[in-house]
Amino acid sequence: MFASQKRPWTGKLVLMGIFVLVMLFTLSASAGGGGTEKPWYTGFTPILFLLGAVAILIWRLPKVKEEFPGQLAHLQDNSYRLRRVWNWLSLGTTYAFLYWGRYNLNVAVRALGGEEVVADFNWMFGAGTAVYGVSFLINGPLTDRFGGRFSILVGACGATIANILMGVVCWMSVNGEMEARTLFWWILVLYSINMYFQSFGAVAIVKCNAAWFHLRERGVFGAIFGILIALGIYFAYDWSRYIIKDLKLPVYWAFFAPAIALTIAFVINLFVARDRPSEAGFKNIKTGTALDDETGPSDHPIAVFKIMWQSPVIMTIACIEFCSGFLRQAIMQIYPMFMKSIGGTESFIYVNWGMLLCTAGILGGVFAGTISDRVFQSRRGPVAAVLYVGMLIGGIGMCFLFDSPHLGPIVIMMSLCVIGVHGMLSGTASMEFAGAKNTGIAVGLIDGFVYAGTALQAILYKYTLPEGGESAKDPANWWFWPIAMVPIAIIGLWLSYKIRNEKPQPKTA
Helix, strand or coil: CHHHCCCCHHHHHHHHHHHHHHHHHHHHHHHCCCCCCCCHHHHCHHHHHHHHHHHHHHHHCCCHHHCCCCCCHHHHCHHHHHHHHHHHHHHHHHHHHHHHHHHHHHHHHHHHCCHHHHHCHHHHHHHHHHHHHHHHHHHHHHHHHHCHHHHHHHHHHHHHHHHHHHHHHHHHHHCCCCCHHHHHHHHHHHHHHHHHHHCHHHHHHHHHHHCCCCHHHHHHHHHHHHHHHHHHHHHHHHHHHHHHHHCCCCCCHHHHHHHHHHHHHHHHHHHHCCCCHHHHCCCCCCCCCCCCCCCCCCCCHHHHHHHHHCCHHHHHHHHHHHHHHHHHHHHHCHHHHHHHHCCCCCCHHHHCHHHHHHHHHHHHHHHHHHHHHHCCCCCCHHHHHHHHHHHHHHHHHHHHHCCCCCHHHHHHHHHHHHHHHHHHHHHHHHHHHHCHHHHHHHHHHHHHHHHHHHHHHHHHHHHHCCCCHHHHHCHHHHCHHHHHHHHHHHHHHHHHHHCCCCCCCCCCC
16 A cells, blocks of 8 residues: 555655756746846746646645545545535635735825825734734634624625725725825725625635645645635735736725635535534544544633633743744735835846745645645654744845845745745644634634734834835845744744644544
8 A cells, every 4th residue: 555655745846846946946046137138937837837737736645545545535525525625615715805805005005106105004014913813712712603604694794895995085085085195094904894704714814724624634734725725816916916916996996806805605605515524424433633622612711711721832822823923924015115115116026026925825736735745754843943944044145135036936836835824834733733623713813913023024124124215225225024924933943943742642542
């Protein structure tokens, strides 16, 4: 059987690594040079990168049912596996669209123009992320009580309404019926409301999938979680920019378009998404986690919070994700701002930013999931440590190369690492150490730390980076951007190393 073969996945890992190196080399070559002449392949390489990443994903999906037949008997049932695909696909598509309705703010604010609006982006984004970070106090217990299906429906509905309202106030601004300062306050309030409903997304998808995936196959789910994040980022940056720049639609369509997508996703989830296999006509499975009593009501929220705060493993994971939140947004939000300020908007990576983030996220998720289940026996800490080494190397490299054409490949590589960490910890480890009954609170707690790190990043860079004018055009004035990432990466690496041996144990033999 598969387990007795000579580790066929090692060759695939090597090939995946070669693919990443070729991609980074090509990006470096594409970014180089200051003239108007660009390599002939720059027009379609992003599409090839994405197709290559998806092909690796499909090829790499492990056949774990052959390795652990006793623990994973449910995978012998093809109808169960197909129903599970439809379940996470409906949830996952909604989660990607939620990302679209979250990070579209970046593109929309810059399309509106005006130094005052653009300079206040960090305030809008910071307020929203702060609301997101504390929403878990409410939404985690709600999800554990009413289920992930309930939460994904509420999140999609609320985010749809918030995006429609943001589109309306942008329409009023474009038509001269609202001043820039008034628009700022409306967007700040509505975006904060949007982020409250957005916070249902991660909790809902992890809550549902906790009952559908065994411990031994959750590395695959971590990869799926990272891919969903990557696709959502792609929608937010490239699709929003395409709507405004190429289709030449008014800026408010950056909000209306994801609202339409979320409405469609809401209807699909209404008929497809289910919290556990028994609700879809299948027998509930034993997931192999530390708390395997998956049925029955969730524990009291206060008691669960107390358990979480007293758990060294869960709180260490939360602190690692605080660092991930800081680093992820320091890359995703600041790189486009930096390139636009210094006049690098024609560069290959800036133009295809969403596509390349998507490709990096897919590769990061697949790489993290593969080495977690195949190399580290379903331990998540060592995976996070490996990826944090990559982020630390990248952060140090940025300190010396942030004024060079090689900056783009470095930030893409760091995005690969940070999305891989986020998928492994928020999307996978949270459900394993808390158990399916209390996953909502655990994911909410950990995701709250992610956005606490995001809020710190937004506030810190608000006061340390140039916001416009001549000072922003000089790359030397952006030196604090890469410097601030290095100590955060060191802390994340140290914390990841501390939990390298942690692994949830089944409650029953």
